[in-house]
Amino acid sequence: MPMAAQASNLNEELGQVEYVFSDKTGTLTCNIMEFKKFSAGYQAYGTGEKPKKKQEENVNFYDKNLEYDLLNNQRPNHEALVRVVLFLAACHTIVIDEKKGTYTSSSPDELALVNAAKQFGYEFQGRDPDDAMVILNRNNGRTMKYQLLNICEFTSTRKRMSCIFRDP
Amino acid sequence: MCKGADTVISERLSHQSRESDMFQKTEEIVNKYAEEGLRTLYLAEKILDEQVYQQWNQKAQQAKLSMQNREEMVAQVDELIETELELIGSTAIEDRLQDEVADTIQFMKAAGIKVWVLTGDKIETAMNIGLSAGLLDQ
Numbered sequence: 001m002p003m004a005a006q007a008s009n010l011n012e013e014l015g016q017v018e019y020v021f022s023d024k025t026g027t028l029t030c031n032i033m034e035f036k037k038f039s040a041g042y043q044a045y046g047t048g049e050k051p052k053k054k055q056e057e058n059v060n061f062y063d064k065n066l067e068y069d070l071l072n073n074q075r076p077n078h079e080a081l082v083r084v085v086l087f088l089a090a091c092h093t094i095v096i097d098e099k100k101g102t103y104t105s106s107s108p109d110e111l112a113l114v115n116a117a118k119q120f121g122y123e124f125q126g127r128d129p130d131d132a133m134v135i136l137n138r139n140n141g142r143t144m145k146y147q148l149l150n151i152c153e154f155t156s157t158r159k160r161m162s163c164i165f166r167d168p
Numbered sequence: 169m170c171k172g173a174d175t176v177i178s179e180r181l182s183h184q185s186r187e188s189d190m191f192q193k194t195e196e197i198v199n200k201y202a203e204e205g206l207r208t209l210y211l212a213e214k215i216l217d218e219q220v221y222q223q224w225n226q227k228a229q230q231a232k233l234s235m236q237n238r239e240e241m242v243a244q245v246d247e248l249i250e251t252e253l254e255l256i257g258s259t260a261i262e263d264r265l266q267d268e269v270a271d272t273i274q275f276m277k278a279a280g281i282k283v284w285v286l287t288g289d290k291i292e293t294a295m296n297i298g299l300s301a302g303l304l305d306q
Contacts, residue, residue, distance in 0.1 A: 020281055028301060029263040036206060037260040039197045042190055046260070048204075060262070084257040087211050091169035109207065112261050149221065150228060152170075152246035155239065159288075160172020162250055164216065 033108040034060040035116035041080030043069070056119040058112040070120060071139060089117035089124050089135045090146050091163040093153070096126040107154070133165075144168070170212050170250055174198055174258075174290065177210035182252040185212075194258050201260035202292030205300060208260050212253035224249050270302040277302075 025031060035058060037046030043065075051062040069075045070082065094105040094114050103124070105111050114124050121139040128134055132145040147166040154161035170177065174195075178186065185191060198208045227248070231241040277283060283303055287294045298304035 017281060020276060020283065024287065024297065025263060028265055028269050030266050031263060033207070034262045035259065036262045037201060038258060039194055040257040042193050044197045080256065084211060087169050087213065087256065088259070091171055109209070109261055113259060150225065152250060155243065158172070158243055158246070159176045160170055160250070162170035162246070164221065164249070165169070167215070
């Protein structure tokens with residue numbers, strides 16, 4: 001659409017501008033988080049290459065070693081990897097939108113983490129009435145429940161959040 | 169399980185975890201992520217004694233009910249349990265720049281407008297974003 005100038009005083013005011021303030025996340029950036037890489041134990045995963053398989057939302061991840069290490073318990077990094085993926089599936093404040101069946105969270109970063117765990121086969125399925133996190137392991141079809149005891153919430157000063165679970 | 173900014177988690181690791189090869193390795197990996205402009209997190213865990221938890225939980229419940237400075241009180245109590253952690257891994261998330269951000273900033277600079285960056289990001293992340301946004305020139 002062509003623009004028409006109603007008055008020219010704006011130009012003069014613009015000429016006076018010396019400082020411009022802008023925030024970054026969501027303003028300069030798209031605020032669309034994509035899970036790309038991670039590390040478990042000594043091992044870094046995620047090559048940065050274009051993924052070949054269909055990705056979960058907010059995930060853009062490729063590494064052929066991931067599946068080997070995750071599914072084969074003989075691999076040296078298997079245990080450390082499972083620990084991290086379970087962490088991603090369990091430690092968060094995401095709730096499931098009952099109607100749509102989608103994850104909702106105030107933090108787009110958390111959505112990326114939980115969707116990554118889902119893509120790796122550890123699917124967060126919501127909290128049961130006793131406040132346990134229900135996680136379905138699609139690799140073996142088993143459902144796991146982690147009783148959530150407490151959450152130390154994220155704030156911008158704390159720059160961290162914690163979940164406390166009962167050891168199953 | 170505790171996740172957060174690398175500096176914040178590092179301060180709360182056990183001596184053993186902090187001094188481990190695994191810590192050094194993770195630091196290396198995460199610095200690389202940050203240089204790529206990715207948003208990074210450290211993941212850490214510890215096993216709590218039932219009794220320790222119960223005692224802490226009483227304090228936590230009290231803090232949550234406090235009428236004044238609740239956020240501060242809760243943060244203080246949370247601090248007590250988020251100690252002696254063991255680092256288990258890290259994550260890297262990308263949040264891409266919107267189209268034409270770099271061009272826009274170039275225009276502003278060409279117009280003689282001073283551009284400042286204030287950020288809580290890791291220095292490596294900030295540098296990288298600065299470069300890709302055309303804010304910094306090497």
